[in-house]
Amino acid sequence: MKLNRKETAELIKAMEGDILITTHKNPDGDAVGSSLGWYNFLKKLGKSVKIVYRDRIPYFFDYLPNVNEVEVAEEIRREFDWVIITDVSEPKRTGFEEIPAKRSLVIDHHITAEPFTNYFIVEPDISSTCELSYYIMKLISEELIDRSVALPIYTGILTDTGSFNYSNTSLDTHLVAAELLKKGVEPYTVYTSIFERNRINRYKLLELVLKTLKFALDQRVAHITLFRKFLEETGAYPEESEGFINYPRSIDGVEVAVFFKEIEENFWKVSLRSKGKINVAEVAKNLGGGGHRMAAGYEKRGSIDKVKEELFKELELAFEKEYYESIS
């Protein structure tokens, strides 16, 4: 059942019994921020609540209050009365085969969302699940939003808006940020914690990945590739390539940026970024993935050449479609 903000607030206020909170695999800032924000908020509301992820939290989120209370597990072993799933709409994308809960609620902002839960609120026009969560929390109790809630919420807004730069940033996003700063968030502390704790290995890796930078489809597409051997050569971790896709994306004239990451032999994780004209969520969906209009991805088995060929064909169709729409 689709809910509006007020109905969601009422539903959460009325929740009884044991509540589980979880989010998607490979949790990013908005996933960690929204789930941990709700965890800290619901504890203050007097609820019995547990937070469990399938994957571990990236180290650069270690400044978040109660981040150590997040349990990482391969399966959910006991039954809950409720599960709240944030920042993702399909239960299987949580990474858990099964979530034993009597009732379920999704809070999300992804457009490919097709929730299979009992209740859901999905607002694709909003910057982040964190911003949406903040509005719902305010309807429940503004005074319970202290620094331990504000800090994760701010984190998700910051990372999903690319520091208030992407097109999902609204006037209201800045007003929320101002309110969160009033609650004790120090922007520079968050910034340095997330973005200024790199190892030099990251930049050795960047050096190698930049060498792979190439164009396709008349320079409208720029792509980079991370081969597994680069990780061995530099001693970098896979997650240290976070943000590298911004390099091809930021080149003048490029409409779509692509990052091919070799997960294992002949298995690729492909990330797509659009500058606005092309809907990469649609492209990713056609190839078995999903995401937002401007940021999407999918996984594919095969040689790098075949994976590239298949993607460029799909992108060519997307460019043609965009062209015919623009002249019609």
Next chain:
Amino acid sequence: MKLNRKETAELIKAMEGDILITTHKNPDGDAVGSSLGWYNFLKKLGKSVKIVYRDRIPYFFDYLPNVNEVEVAEEIRREFDWVIITDVSEPKRTGFEEIPAKRSLVIDHHITAEPFTNYFIVEPDISSTCELSYYIMKLISEELIDRSVALPIYTGILTDTGSFNYSNTSLDTHLVAAELLKKGVEPYTVYTSIFERNRINRYKLLELVLKTLKFALDQRVAHITLFRKFLEETGAYPEESEGFINYPRSIDGVEVAVFFKEIEENFWKVSLRSKGKINVAEVAKNLGGGGHRMAAGYEKRGSIDKVKEELFKELELAFEKEYYESIS
């Protein structure tokens, strides 16, 4: 004479005759934003106003309204009744030998500021000259702040706060941003205009500069070097190294980042960034430069080895001072 915001507003409202607006050499976002913001605002206020820079405006600010009305000249050839100098306090740092104006006003936020003008308002606690200018403009006439004023003002706030991330970002900075978005600023348009129009040459240059990344003073200092030959090898422009200092700065444990740029043989431009503990404005001042606590710089003649040695000695003293202050 030192003025507060209200006095500055009154002074500007009462200005008569021809007004010249200028800013510092190598204008950055806050310099261009504040001077052009005032230019567009004062025209709407019905003033007779000219805007002249010593150096040309970087191409990525070409989206700013009336940017083509900025005149670039080696000297100011006629006399003005007033000159308004934004984002810099010493007239000589405008790059002009002499500014023939009967009266002068400085609007700035730099702590090393020692204004030699008739009137000045310098608020070092504020994010940017643009944010300060916005408050003064509001005192003059809120309704004159249309998109042509809001866009340059937003630009300076964005670039000087590192996209609302640096410690100079306050609750009020976000409230101002919200008001500017209401006036028609589209964050993503500004972002892509400034940050996503790179040439591939920039990343070829980055590849070479990253190879020079080294540590000093027990890894508390990380530094990179741009030799002129790198520009020849990659076909990159000098200004395409903008932002490279964020790479050494963003390494875990690094307190001070340094970027040595070879301007001509044995002549170096040295940029300094602090993560908070060290006041690099003081370090730069001791070496003949200036700036903010967190971002400063200076120029020096000599071999790279001598320039490095001299700087590292100065930084060592700064670290010692910080250490004794922290334990006393």
